[in-house]
Amino acid sequence: MTESASRERGRELAQLGYNGLFLTMDDPLERLGADRADLRRLVEDADAPLEQRFLAAEVLFRVDRRFPPKSLAPELARIYVGALRDGVVAAANAWSMPGELDGPAGQHLVKLGAAAESELEGALADSTSVTYAGSREASIGNSYKYRVKDIAAQLLRAIRGEALEVDTSPTRRDRAIRELRKESG
């Protein structure tokens, strides 16, 4: 386990990308998840690219039941919300469909619990559009005209155990998000 090994693993993850790692018929996880220490080192490496840290965490969530330790939750929250805001995953499906908690990355972020709240609150003003991929998923998901702040609000509500109702109107969603921001102080 060396720094160079974890950096090499990071480059490998970036080469495959989210699609190549998690969305193909092949399953590269068994091989990539073999050295969990390398992946863990990569997640904790503040100098490594955000995408690589995010992908390493996504692999660990899938191959290591004990991941993440509580101590890592605040840093993971920064990584995940950063990945959401920077569009590290081209399609928003990974974060969940509108009104659902069915995307793995979204589920993992919610799993971080209260440690992720402040990061998500910080994304409630981010109006960057997101796009869903697929066939019917894309047709339905994109009809909502979702933005980063809609996903952030949805995941925040999931962490707080609130209902995941979603409005079709971005204007009405903005109103609800303003209320959410007030509640968050």
Add this chain to the structure above:
Amino acid sequence: MGELEARAKRDKVGAALSRQSGPAPNLVSSLQRYAGNRAVQELLANRKPAVPDAPSPTSTVDLRSRMRSGMLVQRIATWGGDFDTRTYKAVQDGAGTDVGVDIQLEFKPGKMVESSHIGMVQMVNSKDLGVPLPLNATVKGRSIGKGADTGAHIDQLQDFRNPIYYTQKGKKGDSLSSTKSIGDIAGGGRPGWRHKDAKTGKTSTRSARLNDTPQLPGRGANASQVFESTAVALEGKQRGTYYGSVEWGWRTDAAGTFSIIPLAKKQDDAPSDSFREATGLWNASKTSAGGDVVKLGTAEGRFVTADHVKLFGGPTTNASRRELDKNTRVQTTDAKGGRSKVTVIDGAGASEVGWVLTANLAAAKVP
């Protein structure tokens, strides 16, 4: 997706959804990686997102204006009727790159059809960089695992129960025809029918529709989304009968050049072998929440192997409705005790439904 049910109620059938015109910078993943989100936002200011205008089923669009706009208008005749596109055009991401298509596919039942509820269902195979992309673990589990159509699957959301394209999430105990449509909107559609009223003798007809905007944001070279869409009788005497299938979609070549796949006939009556395989995988699968799916019947095209083959009224009755000629085309929709339930596709008994001895059927015409 409980919201969809509520949305279906709120939205008038056929109402167009308005789309925002802001940027969709997450699609330009490489720029994001190297220059960050804000840079992409600035670059894409005033560009349209990868979301086309929603279906506008009530509007009448002149053929010439559709041609001028690059929209493909095609009509494909099958045994059961006509497949037609009311919209068929490319959609772009925020940077103006073609990443998918927008289609409103319609099936207009023809004179051979007798069904009070016709549904539309489709198989899709999405690929990027030449590799199938099933998009989530549930869909991966119900995708064809090997062969030329590796990755192909029945197109439905991971937590929806009903394979009929336009349906709501559904609930336990639903049948193929009982789950309501989300509406004739993006990602939706409507059932059709061609049905003779028993009392008045009048025939009522309505087209079935499917509205889809498939896309792969951030797609590269050798990407594609290829569909086989079909119409199937869910109720009425022809229940389980397929009315032909069409192929459509988009692809990029090795250089990343995008092209729309022209709407074309895939099968004249029963869908393809791959569609049947995907249906079997769907039927054996669960939703992402572990719920039972509504099973979809399969059908196969067959030929009668001899003259004077009896078309029975049931799987056990010996009363013959008529005799079928050698090489009459039939579609099998069920089998019991050595007999196959068939819908007659051509010849004197075309459109009739009955049972024949399975031994009198073959996959190819006989000399």
